[in-house]
Amino acid sequence: MTYRLYYAPDSAAMGVRAILEEIGAPYDLIPTTIDMDKPRPPEQLALNPNGWVPVLLWDSSAMYECAAITIFLCDRHPEAKLAPGIDDPKRGLFLQTLVYFSSSVQNAFQLDYYPERFADTPAEEPSAQRRGLRRLRETWQVVNDQIGDDEWVLGDKFSAADMYLFMLTTWLKPSRGQPSIDEFPNVKRIADAAKTRPSVQRVFQR
Ligand SMILES: N[C@@H](CCC(=O)N[C@@H](CS)C(=O)NCC(=O)O)C(=O)O
Numbered sequence: 001m002t003y004r005l006y007y008a009p010d011s012a013a014m015g016v017r018a019i020l021e022e023i024g025a026p027y028d029l030i031p032t033t034i035d036m037d038k039p040r041p042p043e044q045l046a047l048n049p050n051g052w053v054p055v056l057l058w059d060s061s062a063m064y065e066c067a068a069i070t071i072f073l074c075d076r077h078p079e080a081k082l083a084p085g086i087d088d089p090k091r092g093l094f095l096q097t098l099v100y101f102s103s104s105v106q107n108a109f110q111l112d113y114y115p116e117r118f119a120d121t122p123a124e125e126p127s128a129q130r131r132g133l134r135r136l137r138e139t140w141q142v143v144n145d146q147i148g149d150d151e152w153v154l155g156d157k158f159s160a161a162d163m164y165l166f167m168l169t170t171w172l173k174p175s176r177g178q179p180s181i182d183e184f185p186n187v188k189r190i191a192d193a194a195k196t197r198p199s200v201q202r203v204f205q206r
Contacts, residue, residue: 003027006044006055008034012066012106014203015167019073019160021199023080030057036114067102070090070160071095082160083144090154097146097153105143105168108135112176134164136172137179152190164193170204 003020007013007029020027032044032053040051048064055064060096063069070109074083082092093177111118111132115125118132142167148155153161169191174180194200 001026001058004030004057006030006032006053006057008032008035008046008053011053012167014170015066015164016056016069016073017055018163018197018199018203019070019082019163022160022197022201023073023077023081025073025077055088065102066106067164069100070098070164074160082163084154084157084159090134090157093154094159094161095181096120097143098164100139100143101161101164101168105136107141108132109141109168109171111135112178133177133179137183140172140179140184140187144186147186147190149186152193162190163200166191166200166204 003025003054005013005016005020005027007017008031011034017027017029025152030044032041034053045051046053047057047062050064052064054069055062055198056069063072069081074080078085084094098146109132112129113132115128116122118128119125150156152158153165169181169187172178172181181191195204
C-alpha cells in the first residue's frame with residue numbers, strides 16, 4: 001500500500017512527509033499549492049473543502065488535519081516507535097502537545113499569515129496580525145516551559161511530537177515581527193536535535 005499526500009513546500013504537509021520518511025512507508029506526493037491567489041484542484045477540495053494541506057490518502061480513505069494524521073500514522077506503524085502506546089503514561093502528554101501545536105501554536109501563525117480570516121474588515125486585519133505576533137510569543141513560551149530541561153518533548157524518548165515541533169519552528173520569521181527561536185532555548189535545543197534526523201533532513205533540505 002502506498003500513501004498519497006497532497007503536498008506543497010513550506011507547508012504543514014512537510015511534517016507529515018517527514019513522518020512517512022521516518023516510518024519508511026512508501027508514499028507519492030500530489031503537488032498542490034498554498035498560494036491564496038491560485039485555485040486548488042477539485043479533487044483536493046472534495047476531500048478537504050477548506051482547501052488546505054496536508055491531506056493524506058490510503059486505500060480508499062482520506063483524512064486531513066496535521067495532528068490527526070500524525071497520530072493516525074504513529075498508531076498504524078507502531079514499529080517506528082514514534083508515539084507512546086495507548087496505555088503508556090506519556091500518551092496523554094503526546095496527544096496534549098500535538099493538539100496544542102495544531103489548535104494554539106498554528107492558530108497564532110494563522111493570525112499573522114491569514115489575518116483576513118480573523119478580522120471583519122480589512123482595516124481590522126493589522127490588529128489581528130498584531131495579536132498573532134503576541135499569541136506566538138505566548139504559545140511558544142508555554143511549550144518552552146513545558147519542555148523544561150527534558151531532552152525531548154516527551155522526556156527521554158524521541159517522538160513524532162519532536163518532528164512536529166521542528167516543523168513549526170521553521171515557520172518562525174523574526175523579520176515579520178514574530179519571535180525568534182532564540183527566545184525559547186528549550187524549544188531550540190529540541191529543534192536542533194530533531195533537525196539532524198535523516199528523515200527530517202531528506203524533507204527539509206530539499
Ligand atoms: N488545521 C490544519 C491547518 C493546515 C494549514 O493551515 N495548512 C496551510 C499550509 S501550512 C494551508 O494549506 N494554507 C493554504 C490555505 O489555507 O488555503 C492542519 O493542521 O492541518
